[in-house]
Amino acid sequence: MSYLPIQQLLKTAPIGTDVTVKGWVRTKRESKNAVFIALNDGSTINNIQIVAEAGQLPEETLKLITTGACLAATGQLVESQGAGQAVELKIAHVQIYGPADPDKYPLQPKRHSLEFLREIAHLRPRTNTFSAILRIRHALAFAVHKYFNDNGFYYLNTPIITASDAEGAGEMFRVTTLDATRPPLTEDGQVDYSQDFFGRETNLTVSGQLEGELGALALGKIYTFGPTFRAENSNTTRHLAEFWMIEPEMAFYELEDNMNLAEDFVKTVIRYALQHCADDLAFLENRLKEEEKTKKKEEQSEMSLLEKLQFVISNEFVRLTYTEAIDILVNSKPARKGQFQYEVSWGVDLQSEHERYLVEKHFKKPVILTNYPREIKAFYMKQDEDGKTVRAMDVLFPGIGEIIGGSQREDDLDKLTARMQEVGIDPETIWWYLDTRRFGSAPHAGFGLGFERLVLFVTGMGNIRDVIPFPRAPKQAEF
Amino acid sequence: MSYLPIQQLLKTAPIGTDVTVKGWVRTKRESKNAVFIALNDGSTINNIQIVAEAGQLPEETLKLITTGACLAATGQLVESQGAGQAVELKIAHVQIYGPADPDKYPLQPKRHSLEFLREIAHLRPRTNTFSAILRIRHALAFAVHKYFNDNGFYYLNTPIITASDAEGAGEMFRVTTLDATRPPLTEDGQVDYSQDFFGRETNLTVSGQLEGELGALALGKIYTFGPTFRAENSNTTRHLAEFWMIEPEMAFYELEDNMNLAEDFVKTVIRYALQHCADDLAFLENRLKEEEKTKKKEEQSEMSLLEKLQFVISNEFVRLTYTEAIDILVNSKPARKGQFQYEVSWGVDLQSEHERYLVEKHFKKPVILTNYPREIKAFYMKQDEDGKTVRAMDVLFPGIGEIIGGSQREDDLDKLTARMQEVGIDPETIWWYLDTRRFGSAPHAGFGLGFERLVLFVTGMGNIRDVIPFPRAPKQAEF
Numbered sequence: 001m002s003y004l005p006i007q008q009l010l011k012t013a014p015i016g017t018d019v020t021v022k023g024w025v026r027t028k029r030e031s032k033n034a035v036f037i038a039l040n041d042g043s044t045i046n047n048i049q050i051v052a053e054a055g056q057l058p059e060e061t062l063k064l065i066t067t068g069a070c071l072a073a074t075g076q077l078v079e080s081q082g083a084g085q086a087v088e089l090k091i092a093h094v095q096i097y098g099p100a101d102p103d104k105y106p107l108q109p110k111r112h113s114l115e116f117l118r119e120i121a122h123l124r125p126r127t128n129t130f131s132a133i134l135r136i137r138h139a140l141a142f143a144v145h146k147y148f149n150d151n152g153f154y155y156l157n158t159p160i161i162t163a164s165d166a167e168g169a170g171e172m173f174r175v176t177t178l179d180a181t182r183p184p185l186t187e188d189g190q191v192d193y194s195q196d197f198f199g200r201e202t203n204l205t206v207s208g209q210l211e212g213e214l215g216a217l218a219l220g221k222i223y224t225f226g227p228t229f230r231a232e233n234s235n236t237t238r239h240l241a242e243f244w245m246i247e248p249e250m251a252f253y254e255l256e257d258n259m260n261l262a263e264d265f266v267k268t269v270i271r272y273a274l275q276h277c278a279d280d281l282a283f284l285e286n287r288l289k290e291e292e293k294t295k296k297k298e299e300q301s302e303m304s305l306l307e308k309l310q311f312v313i314s315n316e317f318v319r320l321t322y323t324e325a326i327d328i329l330v331n332s333k334p335a336r337k338g339q340f341q342y343e344v345s346w347g348v349d350l351q352s353e354h355e356r357y358l359v360e361k362h363f364k365k366p367v368i369l370t371n372y373p374r375e376i377k378a379f380y381m382k383q384d385e386d387g388k389t390v391r392a393m394d395v396l397f398p399g400i401g402e403i404i405g406g407s408q409r410e411d412d413l414d415k416l417t418a419r420m421q422e423v424g425i426d427p428e429t430i431w432w433y434l435d436t437r438r439f440g441s442a443p444h445a446g447f448g449l450g451f452e453r454l455v456l457f458v459t460g461m462g463n464i465r466d467v468i469p470f471p472r473a474p475k476q477a478e479f
Numbered sequence: 480m481s482y483l484p485i486q487q488l489l490k491t492a493p494i495g496t497d498v499t500v501k502g503w504v505r506t507k508r509e510s511k512n513a514v515f516i517a518l519n520d521g522s523t524i525n526n527i528q529i530v531a532e533a534g535q536l537p538e539e540t541l542k543l544i545t546t547g548a549c550l551a552a553t554g555q556l557v558e559s560q561g562a563g564q565a566v567e568l569k570i571a572h573v574q575i576y577g578p579a580d581p582d583k584y585p586l587q588p589k590r591h592s593l594e595f596l597r598e599i600a601h602l603r604p605r606t607n608t609f610s611a612i613l614r615i616r617h618a619l620a621f622a623v624h625k626y627f628n629d630n631g632f633y634y635l636n637t638p639i640i641t642a643s644d645a646e647g648a649g650e651m652f653r654v655t656t657l658d659a660t661r662p663p664l665t666e667d668g669q670v671d672y673s674q675d676f677f678g679r680e681t682n683l684t685v686s687g688q689l690e691g692e693l694g695a696l697a698l699g700k701i702y703t704f705g706p707t708f709r710a711e712n713s714n715t716t717r718h719l720a721e722f723w724m725i726e727p728e729m730a731f732y733e734l735e736d737n738m739n740l741a742e743d744f745v746k747t748v749i750r751y752a753l754q755h756c757a758d759d760l761a762f763l764e765n766r767l768k769e770e771e772k773t774k775k776k777e778e779q780s781e782m783s784l785l786e787k788l789q790f791v792i793s794n795e796f797v798r799l800t801y802t803e804a805i806d807i808l809v810n811s812k813p814a815r816k817g818q819f820q821y822e823v824s825w826g827v828d829l830q831s832e833h834e835r836y837l838v839e840k841h842f843k844k845p846v847i848l849t850n851y852p853r854e855i856k857a858f859y860m861k862q863d864e865d866g867k868t869v870r871a872m873d874v875l876f877p878g879i880g881e882i883i884g885g886s887q888r889e890d891d892l893d894k895l896t897a898r899m900q901e902v903g904i905d906p907e908t909i910w911w912y913l914d915t916r917r918f919g920s921a922p923h924a925g926f927g928l929g930f931e932r933l934v935l936f937v938t939g940m941g942n943i944r945d946v947i948p949f950p951r952a953p954k955q956a957e958f
Contacts, residue, residue, distance in 0.1 A: 003731065005631055005699060022731045024919050042698035043607040043631060070919040097921025098890070105918045122911035124699035134698060145624045152484055152522060154617040159949040160706045162720055163956040175652045175683065177710045180670040181664060191659040197652070197720070198956035204654065211949060211958060218604035219613060220484060220522035226706065227639045231656045231676055242640055242677070252501045411577070422926065429699055432601035432958050438582045440503050440549040441577030468637040471691060477642040477677035479690060479911050
């Protein structure tokens with residue numbers, strides 16, 4: 001007999017008909033007259049309640065119905081007598097697919113710490129919290145593709161293995177098939193990469209931007225959405241060695257177009273999640289409220305999760321230059337009272353505390369900062385006429401600080417190569433990138449958004465390792 | 480002044496209004512009375528014709544308008560006097576963004592070989608052929624996400640860097656941050672991976688399937704769509720070292736459900752491309768026809784590109800077992816006449832010539848073969864009761880042979896571990912995979928589709944390096 005996912009079953013609720021459901025037991029509760037089983041199949045955070053009369057199921061079957069066991073149940077869908085659910089399934093037949101020995105199955109119906117669940121990342125998608133996160137992650141990923149497709153962008157798969165190391169975005173992982181113990185050496189004792197698989201030294205990409213620009217200067221508007229890598233030995237709640245990045249690049253876009261796109265994009269995907277993940281977000285909102293209660297009053301967030309999401313989609317982002325922001329920060333109360341951990345003055349890179357002050361205290365709106373000092377930004381950003389700043393933009397969010405970073409790109413070949421030489425990058429290593437400025441150069445712009453940062457923001461989770469199925473971090477590559 | 484992508488402009492064609500277009504010059508043609516410029520912005524395969532009166536543009540501007548140059552042109556959209564286009568732009572103003580020196584720009588308006596274009600992969604998206612391929616690739620990728628989203632699947636990002644090497648799907652790339660010349664060694668002279676970034680030896684994934692199964696046994700239906708890697712030193716038109724794979728996994732699906740899904744899925748995404756990429760497909764159809772003309776009569780394809788795509792979406796796929804297929808092949812004319820290059824008998828792995836005979840000659844329909852001998856299939860496939868075959872399925876297409884490979888998965892812990900031991904895989908190395916059979920096991924199934932194989936089929940191209948933006952192959956990692 002064919003079966004319906006529980007999500008559809010609860011939505012259509014064909015009361016009075018015979019249905020089959022399949023899923024995993026969340027809880028079993030026995031009363032004098034009946035057995036109540038909460039079954040979940042991962043399609044939704046909501047369980048379906050299955051009811052058997054006392055004595056209806058053989059003792060050996062009942063014994064196998066424990067938390068985590070997998071079963072199919074057939075019966076009539078009826079209006080529920082109890083509180084908490086509209087419908088329930090009156091069991092006629094049950095088939096156990098796979099039991100879950102209660103003495104060994106690690107996921108029992110009690111509160112598990114996130115740390116513990118990280119150690120059993122192969123099973124944690126079976127919990128309410130992680131299934132909600134993964135469904136929201138899916139919805140956000142789909143919203144990203146839908147947004148760009150609806151707006152005339154083409155998805156471009158930039159390479160994962162790359163021989164270019166010009167971006168300078170961070171330390172890289174080497175990709176090789178050479179003998180690990182005794183690699184072939186050149187005469188001067190260096191590893192002879194000409195014998196490696198690709199005939200040269202190769203690494204995992206840190207960004208698809210440079211190749212993305214090649215695409216934009218041919219197809220007009222492109223976006224990437226793929227894995228990127230950083231071999232930084234930092235064990236924090238905000239860093240992963242492997243994470244997914246979204247990088248749109250647009251020919252004929254200048255800085256203001258770029259800002260308009262970034263604002264519209266991030267609002268649209270968050271709105272999509274609010275529309276499509278109401279149940280999962282409500283669950284995580286409550287989860288966060290409970291967590292907040294355990295904190296000291298002054299550390300509690302002023303906004304609930306849903307309030308924070310509404311805050312972003314319902315406010316126009318404030319736009320100002322870095323220089324204007326520095327003025328505000330220098331004259332702010334925390335600066336005058338020495339409450340910032342890092343000092344602030346023109347030329348410094350802003351810290352999260354500064355970004356959050358602007359968003360949460362000063363403007364009480366999301367903020368886009370532009371025209372940063374060239375010294376603290378990448379070589380490919382378009383230089384302003386003043387010779388001091390570049391057409392960069394950072395989008396700042398409450399709680400999280402920078403969520404998007406981008407810029408108009410330098411389209412003048414001479415300025416670009418001069419800047420590369422200043423920062424010590426040999427233009428020859430990315431001759432192909434420079435060809436786009438040599439032949440048919442055009443004003444263009446783009447930005448990058450770390451996908452896990454977005455999922456972190458939308459789910460309200462505190463550790464980035466909890467918003468990707470199988471996190472990769474120093475000493476962490478299990479599963 | 481804001482501008483319209485050429486695709487939108489040609490669609491809406493607001494005749495009589497002033498518009499701005501931006502793009503790259505494809506060709507310039509001068510007659511006695513006028514200059515005609517074909518401009519393309521990558522949004523569509525169609526150019527817009529721009530017309531200037533003779534003498535209207537300054538000589539120095541005209542000189543810069545060469546193939547590959549980038550410009551913005553403003554003027555009135557009018558009905559075209561000439562043949563070949565419905566509308567054209569009567570130029571009022573032109574701005575050159577970036578010239579393209581005709582003596583140096585490699586893409587001139589003539590036929591370039593695919594081999595040559597592969598060497599300038601950073602510029603080839605500016606050609607008709609490659610921009611068409613990349614737009615179709617985008618449409619197919621979006622269709623994949625849309626199909627699974629519409630059908631209740633969740634997108635699961637399985638890890639790219641992995642410590643598991645149990646799949647045995649092929650040779651792997653090592654990922655490391657150890658010193659390449661002098662790696663730390665253990666006492667017995669082996670590389671000491673405990674000092675590597677992840678504290679163990681890690682590789683690039685060859686498949687997300689095993690982690691995908693973890694997801695399916697929690698969320699019900701998931702799919703992956705990400706890069707996978709093979710370090711095989713094979714320089715063919717069908718292999719890449721880095722390619723994108725689509726792998727759905729479904730709890731509660733058995734072999735027949737898996738076949739139904741695969742057939743519906745591949746038909747739906749091809750139908751989507753036919754609906755959304757008509758112009759690009761028409762261009763590639765003609766391209767292929769021209770190419771076919773250069774071949775000997777007997778090597779020419781019986782179907783045009785569009786006929787082949789219609790063939791797939793309009794036929795029910797024939798389903799038969801491997802054993803039945805062997806019967807047909809053994810009694811076939813080519814077998815009796817000794818025309819197959821590889822001999823065929825029960826137990827052998829089918830070659831492309833056999834698969835194509837079944838599809839193109841015998842059934843004249845796409846074919847799904849099932850229940851292959853266990854010895855030629857992977858350890859995780861569900862064993863049939865006969866002890867000889869497994870619940871595998873391969874979907875075979877004309878011209879290309881196998882396009883999808885999948886199976887129902889072995890959900891019995893004892894059978895699975897016994898089979899692993901038979902083929903020499905230590906169950907301990909993937910304890911987490913076996914946990915899904917230990918706790919709440921369920922019937923489940925899934926399949927894999929190499930995305931570039933699909934793009935190859937839909938675009939009618941002959942070399943897989945031409946359907947991915949920046950191909951990675953032995954000695955090939957430029958850009």
